[in-house]
Amino acid sequence: MLFRRSIGLAALATTALAIFAPAPASAQGELTLYCSVQEEWCRPVAQAFERATGIKVAMTRKSSGETYAQIKAETANPRGDIWWGGTGDPHLQAAEENLTETYKSPKLAELLPWAAKQAEQSKFKTVGIYAGALGFSFNKEQLARKKLPEPKCWADLAKPEYKDEVQVADPNSSGTAYTKVATLVQLFGEAKAFDLMKAMHKNINQYTKSGAAPARAAATGESLIGITFLHDAVTQAVNGAPVQIVAPCEGTGYEIGSMSIIKGARNLENAKKFYDWALTPEMQAIALQAKSYQVPSNKASQVPKESPDLAQIKLIDYDFAKYGSSAERTRLLQKWDAEVRNAPRR
Numbered sequence: 001m002l003f004r005r006s007i008g009l010a011a012l013a014t015t016a017l018a019i020f021a022p023a024p025a026s027a028q029g030e031l032t033l034y035c036s037v038q039e040e041w042c043r044p045v046a047q048a049f050e051r052a053t054g055i056k057v058a059m060t061r062k063s064s065g066e067t068y069a070q071i072k073a074e075t076a077n078p079r080g081d082i083w084w085g086g087t088g089d090p091h092l093q094a095a096e097e098n099l100t101e102t103y104k105s106p107k108l109a110e111l112l113p114w115a116a117k118q119a120e121q122s123k124f125k126t127v128g129i130y131a132g133a134l135g136f137s138f139n140k141e142q143l144a145r146k147k148l149p150e151p152k153c154w155a156d157l158a159k160p161e162y163k164d165e166v167q168v169a170d171p172n173s174s175g176t177a178y179t180k181v182a183t184l185v186q187l188f189g190e191a192k193a194f195d196l197m198k199a200m201h202k203n204i205n206q207y208t209k210s211g212a213a214p215a216r217a218a219a220t221g222e223s224l225i226g227i228t229f230l231h232d233a234v235t236q237a238v239n240g241a242p243v244q245i246v247a248p249c250e251g252t253g254y255e256i257g258s259m260s261i262i263k264g265a266r267n268l269e270n271a272k273k274f275y276d277w278a279l280t281p282e283m284q285a286i287a288l289q290a291k292s293y294q295v296p297s298n299k300a301s302q303v304p305k306e307s308p309d310l311a312q313i314k315l316i317d318y319d320f321a322k323y324g325s326s327a328e329r330t331r332l333l334q335k336w337d338a339e340v341r342n343a344p345r346r
Contacts, residue, residue, distance in 0.1 A: 028054035031270040032079060034071070036064040036086025036175070037257070038212055041290035045084070048286055049277060055270050063210050064090045064175035071099050071262055078264035081271040084278060087175025087211075088118055088128065089182065091258035092324025095125035100260040103272060107279035107298075115297035118256050121321055129278060130257040130287075130294035133313045134179055137218045137233035137243040138225045151225060153249040154184065158199035165224035166203045167214035170341070172333055175255065176211025176229055181332055182323040183253030186316050197340045207341070219243055229255060230308040231293040238291055238306055251314040257294060 031049070035042035039061050046057040062070065064086025071080060071094060083091070083100070094100050102124050108116055115128030138151060148161055157166055169177035184193035205223055208214060214226030215233045219241030226233070233245045259278055261271045277283050284296040293307040322328055 029267060029270050030056045030058065031267050031274055032081045033057050033059045033274070034067050034080045034083045034262070035059055035061045036067050036083065037292065038290065041287060041292050042085075044286050044289050045278075045283070048283070049274055052277065053270075053273060055273070063169075063173050065171070065173040065178065066209070068094055072097070075099065075263075078262050078266070080262045081265040081267045082274050083260045083262060084274070085129065085257055085259070087179055088126065088256040088258040088320060089178055089324040089329060090175055091126040091260050092118075092122055092320060093326045093329050094260060095122040096324075096326050099263050100125045101263050101265065101268070101271075103261050103275060105272075105276050105279060107276050110299055111279065111297050112299055114256055118258060118320070126258045126260040127275075127279070128256040128297045129259050129284075130296050131254060131310065132229040132231045132257065132294045133247060133254045133308055133310055133315060134176070134183055134228075134252045135230045135233070135245065135247045135313075136225055136227045137215055137230075137236070137245045139218050139221050139223075140242045140244050142221050142224050143244075146224070148224070150244070152246060154187070154196065154252075155250070157203060157225065157227070158196055160202075162203045162225065164203065164205045166200065166227065167206050167208065167217045167223035167225065168204060168227040169211045169213065170207040170209065171336055173209045174211040176232075177207075177227075178329065178333070179229075179253055179255050180227060181336055183316065183318070185332070186253065186319065186323075187250055194335070194339055197336070198343050201340050201343050202345050204345075215243075229294075230313075234293045234306050234308065235291045238293075245308075247308070247313045249314075251316050253316050253318045254310065256320065 033046055042059055042061045046059040050057050067083055068090035104124050118128035171177035171181050212228055212232040215228040215236050217223035218226035219236035230245055233243055237243050265271045281298045281301040284298055284301040293304050295303055295307055
């Protein structure tokens, strides 16, 4: 696995903390933030925004699928102001269903092309904030102890020797897992992809709520293999876990982590302030505190040296417009429930 090299990260993170350190003397209102990255990243982001602006943040952390469902359920009486993080597909679905607000940030010109395209594709109802490739990791110590071959490809995860050894999230709650479903469909065609997922189903020991949880399970040895975004596995490796990170041999999909202002936000102006701030290099440097290794969207943001180098991974031309649409996402999830989740494991 190749990693991108960069310099000056510690200095950038220190600068970010210095910028956000002074607290304004008076309160400047409130903001309700729905956060769909890991808790360890959500908390410092909320705290830094409070310090920078004086705006009091009420933060709730849920996976992207759960957050989408909550925003939809709250349509008649919106409680959230802004949704930050999580895979782009449910953000795009929310945009199509008019659950989010149109907003053209003055920071759009500073973003990498894939992030700006996400905004244009959604008619400026969502925007890209980071990117990350899909794959899996395995526990090297457990693999050696069990005398199993190293998995290198998606097809390997369906082999009988890995029975009860694979963990992945449920695509109904997890954007990571939905990205896996959409990735396999685009790689192999729908019929072959669902045959593969049904065969893989026999090897799944647990469908988790959180997309990052299988990386932690592989790191601790609770599971041999965890299917996640590669940056989630990198976090475990940086923490010293004995994991090997794999970009599947057939190719793989990727996410554009996104941000959206919720339709009917009670604190709309504060949501716009957060939106603009979240697209700055200073804010994006906060990811380092949480050991989060996605590729940030601002052109001036430095990429952590540990981050997977997307240029060295065989990425598919992921069709975000199609697989982020309400009809296609709903159809694939219903088909997955009927044909995969409810299939026998024996």
